Amino acid sequence: xxxxxxxxxxxxxxxxxxxxxxxxxxxxxxxxxxxxxxxxxxxxxxxxxxxxxxxxxxxxxxxxxxxxxxxxxxxxxxxxxxxxxxxxxxxxxxxxxxxxxxxxxxxxxxxxxxxxxxxxxxxxxxxxxxxxxxxxxxxxxxxxxxxxxxxxxxxxxxxxxxxxxxxxxxxxxxxxxxxxxxxxxxxxxxxxxxxxxxxxxxxxxxxxxxxxxxxxxxxxxxxxxxxxxxxxxxxxxxxxxxxxxxxxxxxxxxxxxxxxxxxxxxxxxxxxxxxxxxxxxxxxxxxxxxxxxxxxxxxxxxxxxxxxxxxxxxxxxxxxxxxxxxxxxxxxxxxxxxxxxxxxxxxxxx
Amino acid sequence: xxxxxxxxxxxxxxxxxxxxxxxxxxxxxxxxxxxxxxxxxxxxxxxxxxxxxxxxxxxxxxxxxxxxxxxxxxxxxxxxxxxxxxxxxxxxxxxxxxxxxxxxxxxxxxxxxxxxxxxxxxxxxxxxxxxxxxxxxxxxxxxxxxxxxxxxxxxxxxxxxxxxxxxxxxxxxxxxxxxxxxxxxxxxxxxxxxxxxxxxxxxxxxxxxxxxxxxxxxxxxxxxxxxxxxxxxxxxxxxxxxxxxxxxxxxxxxxxxxxxxxxxxxxxxxxxxxxxxxxxxxxxxxxxxxxxxxxxxxxxxxxxxxxxxxxxxxxxxxxxxxxxxxxxxxxxxxxxxxxxxxxxxxxxxx
DNA sequence: TTGTACGCGTTATCAA
DNA sequence: TTGATAACGCGTACAA
Numbered sequence: 001x002x003x004x005x006x007x008x009x010x011x012x013x014x015x016x017x018x019x020x021x022x023x024x025x026x027x028x029x030x031x032x033x034x035x036x037x038x039x040x041x042x043x044x045x046x047x048x049x050x051x052x053x054x055x056x057x058x059x060x061x062x063x064x065x066x067x068x069x070x071x072x073x074x075x076x077x078x079x080x081x082x083x084x085x086x087x088x089x090x091x092x093x094x095x096x097x098x099x100x101x102x103x104x105x106x107x108x109x110x111x112x113x114x115x116x117x118x119x120x121x122x123x124x125x126x127x128x129x130x131x132x133x134x135x136x137x138x139x140x141x142x143x144x145x146x147x148x149x150x151x152x153x154x155x156x157x158x159x160x161x162x163x164x165x166x167x168x169x170x171x172x173x174x175x176x177x178x179x180x181x182x183x184x185x186x187x188x189x190x191x192x193x194x195x196x197x198x199x200x201x202x203x204x205x206x207x208x209x210x211x212x213x214x215x216x217x218x219x220x221x222x223x224x225x226x227x228x229x230x231x232x233x234x235x236x237x238x239x240x241x242x243x244x245x246x247x248x249x250x251x252x253x254x255x256x257x258x259x260x261x262x263x264x265x266x267x268x269x270x271x272x273x274x275x276x277x278x279x280x281x282x283x284x285x286x287x288x289x290x291x292x293x294x295x296x297x298x299x300x301x302x303x304x305x306x307x308x309x310x311x312x313x314x315x316x317x318x319x320x321x322x323x324x325x326x327x328x329x330x331x332x333x334x335x336x337x338x339x340x341x342x343x344x345x346x347x348x349x350x
Numbered sequence: 351x352x353x354x355x356x357x358x359x360x361x362x363x364x365x366x367x368x369x370x371x372x373x374x375x376x377x378x379x380x381x382x383x384x385x386x387x388x389x390x391x392x393x394x395x396x397x398x399x400x401x402x403x404x405x406x407x408x409x410x411x412x413x414x415x416x417x418x419x420x421x422x423x424x425x426x427x428x429x430x431x432x433x434x435x436x437x438x439x440x441x442x443x444x445x446x447x448x449x450x451x452x453x454x455x456x457x458x459x460x461x462x463x464x465x466x467x468x469x470x471x472x473x474x475x476x477x478x479x480x481x482x483x484x485x486x487x488x489x490x491x492x493x494x495x496x497x498x499x500x501x502x503x504x505x506x507x508x509x510x511x512x513x514x515x516x517x518x519x520x521x522x523x524x525x526x527x528x529x530x531x532x533x534x535x536x537x538x539x540x541x542x543x544x545x546x547x548x549x550x551x552x553x554x555x556x557x558x559x560x561x562x563x564x565x566x567x568x569x570x571x572x573x574x575x576x577x578x579x580x581x582x583x584x585x586x587x588x589x590x591x592x593x594x595x596x597x598x599x600x601x602x603x604x605x606x607x608x609x610x611x612x613x614x615x616x617x618x619x620x621x622x623x624x625x626x627x628x629x630x631x632x633x634x635x636x637x638x639x640x641x642x643x644x645x646x647x648x649x650x651x652x653x654x655x656x657x658x659x660x661x662x663x664x665x666x667x668x669x670x671x672x673x674x675x676x677x678x679x680x681x682x683x684x685x686x687x688x689x690x691x692x693x694x695x696x697x698x699x700x
Numbered sequence: 701t702t703g704t705a706c707g708c709g710t711t712a713t714c715a716a
Numbered sequence: 717t718t719g720a721t722a723a724c725g726c727g728t729a730c731a732a
Contacts, residue, residue: 030717051708053403053468054709062403064446073425073428074428098444113442116400267646268644290641295644403725
């Protein structure tokens with residue numbers, strides 16, 4: 001077992017100084033061709049690679065991005081990570097992933113451990129608990145320490161940082177407009193409670209579309225589900241509520257759901273009640289994941305382009321890290337990128 | 351913007367030496383209570399935290415695990431990451447994630463960048479291309495440098511390292527036994543090409559079960575699909591092949607598929623051909639993911655306990671890292687943990 | 701009780 | 717053309 005070799009060891013072996021080795025390896029023309037040759041050959045033989053940690057310490061930058069997401073077993077978030085990873089690899093950055101698991105405490109802990117020198121900046125999506133508590137001190141502290149943050153999807157408007165969001169309002173409008181265009185007039189909404197920003201925005205888009213088409217906004221058609229962690233019980237409860245929605249609104253002719261699970265559940269309930277999709281009820285979901293593509297019937301969805309979003313977020317962060325011209329003052333300019341959504345039409349709509 | 355504070359700055363401010371500060375903060379009884387008080391108060395005020403990078407360099411360990419997986423948008427792999435993360439957080443380790451995207455080159459690059467000091471050890475699942483090429487030099491080199499590897503799921507037997515695998519053979523037997531128990535006699539298998547180890551093992555389990563029940567192994571009932579990256583075309587091709595399987599084997603009364611997608615596809619094709627599930631055809635898949643739980647009908651599956659697998663892998667690695675008694679010689683003892691599978695019965699079987 | 705010196709691995713600067 | 721030294725931030729053995 002040949003341990004990792006260092007400059008010092010090479011220097012000792014070849015009986016030259018450490019700095020000579022260092023320069024020779026970087027092909028400095030301070031060094032004679034002879035020595036360069038010798039050193040490089042030896043280094044190659046022992047496959048020398050500079051130690052990242054030492055470089056990080058010296059350069060005061062780690063070339064590592066910290067990513068904190070609420071949940072990884074989730075189509076959208078894992079697509080975002082894929083996008084971040086892709087750009088990071090291209091631009092020679094590493095990615096450390098922390099999961100908040102929707103918990104405020106874990107989010108804080110994860111951020112604190114990473115902020116102590118392990119990374120150069122954060123890309124994160126805020127946990128539900130944090131959104132609920134509205135306690136944002138950890139974000140502010142991180143930013144105050146000079147560590148940039150890029151928030152995506154679940155963002156906090158008041159925090160001064162770069163943001164990348166999905167065009168939730170427009171996306172929802174697209175969905176509802178499609179349903180209206182198909183002749184639906186009693187369109188139900190299945191959403192989350194309002195403290196989840198994306199649920200709120202998608203609800204807004206839903207209402208905007210109705211209003212713009214002079215259709216009434218009927219509160220009875222709006223179901224806001226408590227978004228607990230997924231469990232068997234939860235699923236039954238969800239189905240129960242959706243079934244109730246259908247039964248109390250016999251004239252319901254379409255459903256717009258703010259995520260895949262709600263949409264698939266709506267289809268399941270509709271089928272159970274003997275309704276045919278898309279003839280009796282048309283359904284559109286948000287997030288174009290595996291569930292939508294393989295549901296029966298296949299689900300029309302609003303695609304968020306999570307992969308692209310991740311790429312944009314990573315570029316935003318790395319750009320800021322590398323333009324380290326230290327504007328320093330209060331007049332930092334932050335961007336908010338909006339990623340367009342796309343309507344993917346499948347069998348659940350006409 | 352108050353930049354991260356260091357021992358040096360505290361020392362300067364309080365007009366004491368760096369080591370005094372260091373000791374005071376670690377509550378050394380070499381230091382007077384007065385000084386300790388003063389230093390600690392100051393440190394608290396400026397929320398001093400030791401720099402991880404400096405510690406890593408000093409201790410020659412990073413307390414960071416490198417995880418390389420082929421794909422993140424994948425139920426099983428993301429569950430494994432969740433498990434790894436959980437243990438890592440508990441045991442005060444960070445997790446750097448690298449995606450090989452099923453590519454040999456990316457796997458190599460990712461490992462090389464991480465191995466140069468960024469991490470203490472690897473947890474990884476081998477990419478398909480690597481399995482196909484059978485080029486394992488990067489694993490051997492890493493291990494030779496004294497960096498431990500834990501392989502999971504897609505492993506390589508010849509490599510000397512700890513391993514955690516799913517009990518693929520037994521799991522498949524469970525599935526097929528269940529189908530046989532339900533009276534099925536013409537059980538089709540939809541699997542991947544053989545170079546994917548798990549596909550091969552699951553095929554083996556399928557055959558074992560048949561043989562043990564004195565049922566014939568009929569090659570016509572075995573479909574081995576080329577496992578390309580998921581694309582629209584690929585899906586159509588898959589459906590075509592599965593449909594052909596059904597049509598050429600009218601007596602087919604059950605399908606065992608080595609993943610969710612194949613299983614769901616089988617159900618879709620069966621439905622299209624007017625076959626009822628589970629009355630005409632029963633279906634079982636491998637991997638108990640979202641797709642299975644929300645398919646129609648819901649899918650009976652073999653659950654792999656990916657979360658638990660991840661936890662075990664992380665514990666195995668960290669145990670090895672921390673028992674650094676340097677056995678050094680050839681007589682290292684490596685373990686292979688086998689994670690039991692579980693049959694989750696749902697609507698697609700009787 | 702406090703401070704000095706050293707080393708972790710690297711690079712940059714300056715001296716030889 | 718080469719080498720010594722300092723610095724990145726920390727902890728610790730040893731000296732004062």
